[in-house]
Amino acid sequence: MDPRLIIRGIHLRLRPKLSDAIGAKAERLLRHEDHLVLLRIDLEHDQTREPGQAFVARGYIEIRGPDLVASVSAAEASTAIDLLVAKLDALLRRRHERRIRRRTDPRARKPGPRREKSK
Numbered sequence: 001m002d003p004r005l006i007i008r009g010i011h012l013r014l015r016p017k018l019s020d021a022i023g024a025k026a027e028r029l030l031r032h033e034d035h036l037v038l039l040r041i042d043l044e045h046d047q048t049r050e051p052g053q054a055f056v057a058r059g060y061i062e063i064r065g066p067d068l069v070a071s072v073s074a075a076e077a078s079t080a081i082d083l084l085v086a087k088l089d090a091l092l093r094r095r096h097e098r099r100i101r102r103r104t105d106p107r108a109r110k111p112g113p114r115r116e117k118s119k
Helices: 016-032 077-104
Strands: 005-010 036-045 055-063 068-074
Touching: 005 016, 016 036, 016 077, 036 077, 055 077, 068 077
Parallel strands: 005 036
Antiparallel strands: 036 055, 055 068
16 A cells, blocks of 8 residues: 555444555545645544435545545445545546646736836
8 A cells, every 4th residue: 555545444443355445446546646745534434424424534635735625425435435536536637627727828827017126
């Protein structure tokens, strides 16, 4: 498993099989971006929620610039992880597209106010 990946279970014990499955799905996100500093995935089992919302998966991506955060709830742990990885993937793609557009679109660059040279 990649050292940039942290997987935690909150109010549940992560079995090795589930932890390996989360790691395999998260590898997709790590391949996306070379500058990804850290990816933390928290899986929480909350018994006080509705039965269809019992598992909450939260993802934190530390990257240059603002961090990306996503949260998803589902009835089963594997479903919550799948939805979370898809949501984080969409956030990374959107961030990448915005960076490229800002770099290549001439309208995106707004010239600042001109400074007068002091004599």
